[in-house]
Amino acid sequence: MPLPPTIDCDLHNEVPSKESLYPYLPDYWLDYCRESAFTGPDAADYPATIPTSARPGATAIPALSEIQEKALNGAEIGILNCAYRVQSVRNEELAGALATAVNRWQIEHWLEKEPRLRASIVVPSQNPALAAAEIERWGDHPGFIQVILPVRSEAPYGNRRYDPIFEAAVRHNLVVGINFGGAAGNPPTPSGWPSLYIEEYAGMAQIFQSQATSLVMEGAFDRYPELRVAFIEGGFTWLPSLMWRMDKEWKGLRHNTPWVKRAPSLYWREHLRLTIQPVDGPANATHLGQIVEQIDSDEMLLYGSDYPHLHDSESALFATLPVPLEQKIRSENARAFYRL
């Protein structure tokens, strides 16, 4: 029996250049972008020349037609995760203007041209008040179903400074997506700046782990019981180990965080979802099956191709799963979580 069409929770629509945003910028910032040395956000989390940035036959900054041909083929719905890192722009007013421009660009060039697409609101999360205003601006647009944040932030997202973002997202029935990358100025490891791109790339999983911990321990899910968070392109095989560790930590130290009423793994199973790419699977397929079983939830994994980025095939994952679970991952988990 053929599988039903997928809901692909991770497609990239990247802004080709700052000039693409000129039609959407107010006069002052248009002049600034033309006259100053500003060339765009300084994140370099996906340099176009690096092998993981584009799979064979794909371009690192794909046009709509390429997404339609190569990524939406067989998809019922595709969710765009634009990684234009306004969060790395120190001038917060400029970051806000750029975010608004990116979101207008997404509506005109993507949402209005392809009905299968949904998009994520880009926000200047380094200034949560401005970010909340941006969510207000687009929150009722039917094409936007998510607010997108880079996993690398100035503070872990459970910190109360980010409450305005979560408050606005919940009010507008939006998921908060946290995706690979960003450049907040802090080093990407707990021990400073590494030398190589591959270290940042492999190490991004640890930052997802830190964010998962923070969202629970700093009380974000208690303050916003309706909050839904999707981890996008962060891998998922690490999740069981984090559950075991943090459940044990909570058992020993929960008197220091009395607002956390349940084991962290229970919060994650309720509030958190993870896209499947990168699968980061072992050579031994049995072990991958064990990991999916250890997550102990049929609801948590979402299909995401992460087009155009290069990853190992997801076929190894699906080969280990019973067909009903595969169908949930391919579409039904996302339909329920994003309320599509």
Add this chain to the structure above:
Amino acid sequence: MAVATAPSALLDRPSSIDVAVIDTDIHITFPSPDVLTNYLAPEWREHHRTFGMRGHQGSHYPRAMPNAARHDSWPAAGGPPGSNLGFVQEQLLDGWNIEYGILNPLVGVGEQRNLAYGAALARAVNEWQLHDWVEPEARLRASVVVPWEDGELAAAEIDHWGGHSAFVQALLIIRTKEPLGRRKYWKMYEAAERNNLPIGIHFGGAGGGPITGAGWPSHYIEDHGGMPQAFQAQVISLIYEGVFERFPGLQIVLIEGGFAWIPPMLWRMDAAWRKLGAETPYLKRPPSEVFREHFWVSTQPMEEPLQREYFRQLLDQLAMDDRLLFATDYPHWDFDAPDQAFPIALDPVRKRNFMAENARRLYGLP
């Protein structure tokens, strides 16, 4: 400070462990500040008294209890937990019939921003371990505390103690200023290899930056529970930056980092290497292979799945039965008792190896 001096409830329960036990993580400290001062080279004593230790202020999260210690580990004779040899003998070594114990003093030496002062402190701490602990107690071995942020000073300290049978490894903490694969640390690895000493990297510390790759969290539980991410970052750095290609004899011991994160991290590292290996042309083998040849891992604190079967799956995925090392972390609050540490019943071979024989081989103990 309220201290419990009654015999521990743990001591009242007979140990049911039926194999030899080597404890690879015991923490000791000074009974009083004067002890350190007296071991310090005379020319540094005035500096020590006047300016004192200065690390990375603003980096610390108050532990949930004083000294992060078990309430019953405060010696009746006074002084902080882990400062009284007699009480460590009674409560830990005799109480649990420990055959050998490895000392890992966490006294802030390597975090000193004044590197020469840090080197002087390291020498004093090492002299103190030798004379006050290992010489009077044949079951104990020491770790060479080093000023790790300066490769040459760290190498000199390792060379100083390298031939001494009291010292079985060099000791760093996991929160260094830079990732440990970077070249500024290589002279230290060269010295460790030259002296045939493993490098132990222990939980904790502060290198100046935040504990997460996303800035500073708010709570101790995020710092304590966040250490596995720090361990992962260091493994990633050491392997990808080519340390083991340059120092093929180097052995690393990860202490108090847990280990359930290792299999998924190695899968991810292998997958990244297959795609991005052009950046690391010296790395000819999958990172997982390098890891299993160069790393040893202490067991405490052990991740504990509710479904015990998952722990068995974890051991199979890890495939490092010959490199897991039992540790109690005495006298800290998250102490693992030798007879209760593992959430599953281990088969006799695994039990012997984890509890003592792997450590005996690693540290060359009789």
